[in-house]
Structure formats: structure tokens, C-alpha cells
Amino acid sequence: SYDLTQPPSVSVSPGQTATISCSGENLAYKYVSWYQQRPGQSPLLVIYKDNKRPSRIPDRLSASTSGNTATLTISGTQAVDEADYFCQAWESTSVVFGGGTKLTVL
Amino acid sequence: QVQFVQSGPDVVKPGASVKISCRASGSTLTPNTLHWVRQNPGQGLEWMGWINAATGHSKISQRFQGRVTLMKDTSATTVFLELSSLTSDDTAVYYCAREVIESFGELLSLHFDSWGAGTRVTVSS
Numbered sequence: 001s002y003d004l005t006q007p008p009s010v011s012v013s014p015g016q017t018a019t020i021s022c023s024g025e026n027l028a029y030k031y032v033s034w035y036q037q038r039p040g041q042s043p044l045l046v047i048y049k050d051n052k053r054p055s056r057i058p059d060r061l062s063a064s065t066s067g068n069t070a071t072l073t074i075s076g077t078q079a080v081d082e083a084d085y086f087c088q089a090w091e092s093t094s095v096v097f098g099g100g101t102k103l104t105v106l
Numbered sequence: 107q108v109q110f111v112q113s114g115p116d117v118v119k120p121g122a123s124v125k126i127s128c129r130a131s132g133s134t135l136t137p138n139t140l141h142w143v144r145q146n147p148g149q150g151l152e153w154m155g156w157i158n159a160a161t162g163h164s165k166i167s168q169r170f171q172g173r174v175t176l177m178k179d180t181s182a183t184t185v186f187l188e189l190s191s192l193t194s195d196d197t198a199v200y201y202c203a204r205e206v207i208e209s210f211g212e213l214l215s216l217h218f219d220s221w222g223a224g225t226r227v228t229v230s231s
Contacts (some may be wrong), residue, residue: 033217095153
């Protein structure tokens with residue numbers, strides 16, 4: 001089966017830049033999406049097609065893919081960004097999610 | 107943007123089945139494809155399968171084949187997930203989510219732009 005690997009946790013100070021990685025075999029040849037999930041809420045799409053942002057998502061969130069790793073970057077991190085983040089890709093007729101990364105804004 | 111309303115039982119007994127519904131608020135589900143994703147307590151997201159609301163065609167994740175049935179009602183306003191032979195490992199929040207898909211040659215972009223609020227199912231005697 002295909003796996004997407006994320007770090008379990010990332011910590012960042014307010015105003016700093018947070019980066020969350022997502023690694024998978026041949027990820028450069030797949031489109032990656034990212035979801036934000038705050039406690040008690042449903043996942044929210046924040047990035048699709050590697051680096052596209054839905055209209056309601058602030059431009060502080062961006063993403064890129066290089067080689068086998070996709071990266072979600074949050075610039076000028078705010079307390080409201082504290083959440084779990086999941087990457088997602090499509091592989092051989094199946095949807096695959098990364099294990100999720102808990103972003104803590106200290 | 108379309109909203110999805112979910113409903114289903116809260117507590118079910120081990121060995122039983124659970125049926126969860128997902129309907130579009132104020133409209134039909136067609137021509138959308140809806141996916142089901144679950145989240146065990148404190149865990150990540152796990153994909154279960156999809157169903158096309160217009161055709162009824164579906165695909166189940168290999169992990170759940172034999173236990174999951176996806177179906178729609180005749181008016182295509184509601185889709186259902188039925189999960190059988192429940193164990194405590196099936197205690198989770200179950201989400202329906204709408205697929206957005208684009209094909210670029212051999213590459214496929216698939217993401218979920220709208221999610222239901224989730225249905226919490228606890229398997230307990």
C-alpha cells in the first residue's frame with residue numbers, strides 16, 4: 001500500500017514560519033492536497049493541486065512539492081493556525097492520507 | 107457552497123451494523139461523487155470508499171471490502187454508508203466529503219472541497 005509520512009508534531013512561535021512535510025514515493029508525480037482540522041471540527045481544504053488555495057484561505061498558507069516531499073508553509077503563524085494538518089494524494093484508484101501533523105503555536 | 111447533513115446512531119452494539127446518511131442541504135447530490143472518511147479517536151483520517159450519486163457506482167477501500175456497503179436513495183438526495191460486524195475498532199467519527207476531480211493526462215487531481223459535520227459512532231455493549 002502507498003504511504004504518506006508526516007511528522008507527528010511541529011511547534012512554532014507566533015509570527016514565525018511553520019513548515020509541515022509530507023513524504024511519499026514518487027510524490028512529485030502526484031497532486032497533493034492539504035487539510036486543516038481544528039479540534040471538534042471537520043477537515044477544511046486549505047491547499048489543492050499541490051499549491052492552489054481556495055478563495056477563503058489566507059495567502060499566509062502556501063505549499064510546494066519537490067522530489068518525494070510536499071511541504072505546507074504557514075508564514076506569520078497565528079494562534080488561529082493551531083490545528084492538525086493532513087496531506088492527501090490519489091494512488092491507484094485509492095485516496096491516501098498522511099498520518100497528520102499537530103501544529104502547536106507556542 | 108453545498109452543505110452536507112449527516113445523521114446516524116450514536117451507540118451500536120458489537121457485532122451489529124450501522125447505517126449513516128449524508129444528504130445535501132437544499133439540493134440533490136447529483137452529479138457529485140461522495141467519499142466516506144473516518145477518524146478513530148485521536149487518530150488520523152482513513153479513506154473508506156466513494157459513491158457516485160448519479161449512477162450509484164461505488165468503490166470500497168480494500169481494507170473495508172466485505173464489511174462496507176455504499177448506496178444512494180432513488181431521488182439521489184441522500185447517500186448511505188453501512189458498516190457491518192462492528193468492533194470497538196470501528197468507534198470513530200464518520201465523514202462524507204465531496205470529491206473534486208480533474209485529469210491531466212496520466213495525472214489525477216482529487217481533493218475534497220466540502221465535508222459533512224461528521225457522525226460519531228461508538229461501538230459498545
